[in-house]
Amino acid sequence: MFKTIVLALDGSEGSKKAIPVAAEIAEKEHARIVIAHVTEYMAAKGGELPHVGEEEIRKEITRQAKELADRGIDTEVELADSVVGGPAHAIVEIADRTRGDLIVSGTRGHSAVAGLMLGSVAQRLLHIAKRPTLTVPS
């Protein structure tokens, strides 16, 4: 059984789709949810944030975490920083650290190019994760 579900969230509409799926598995399996949120920094530009409103994103994720907790699911938020292009690795690190059994993600986050079916983070995640992964399409 999945004991720890790592749910990758970035505050985007695409990532939101993964929440009910993760919640349902967590409820059935009595598993805890670790929300993994990675902030991307531009390495070449003196560390600025590529997405405006990281503050808003964190507020949204806090709200989403509270909703899960209100459903009775043991929920925690794990934050990490990464350079652009690196969030998938940071998510896997969080999964390693928290002994995640399953990584749940959407297929498209903030930076996914419209028309692509699988965003770059989701795609890399599938390639580097050494544990079961569940992708939930937008």
Place this chain on the structure above:
Amino acid sequence: VAESDGKPVLIAYDGSDHAKEAIRQAGRELHTPREASVVSVYEPLGAIPFWGVPAARVPDEWVTEVRHEAAKTAAEGAELATAAGFEATPAVMEEVRTWQGILTAAKDADAGLIVLGSHGRGSVGSALLGSVATAVAHHAKLPVLICRPANSR
């Protein structure tokens, strides 16, 4: 799984060790009993280039033989899935592109979730994610659970 809840699971099965492990993992991790369709996708013989001749004509009995082997594989997968706690039925699908066969089978079964191993039979050991799993994750409009070999962590 979410809106897919109660809907059957589509399990892609090619007889490989990865596929066997995926069934075992899915049985452990998903809430069972749950209906499952276990599909084995096979390539139409005529579509395989034969000494450079595309779409070679092959004897009917060869075609029957391939279909028969696919059915045997699917039946074996369904047996494993039943042992893992699913209410499983075998299915075969003829399709040039395996990933497309899997998606068609998922549609036919009105599946709410696709389960497959990260690699199938055609995998190169060094690749971290097989081409079929990659393509299914790319094209699926429903959640896809990709299982990993038990000793990969």
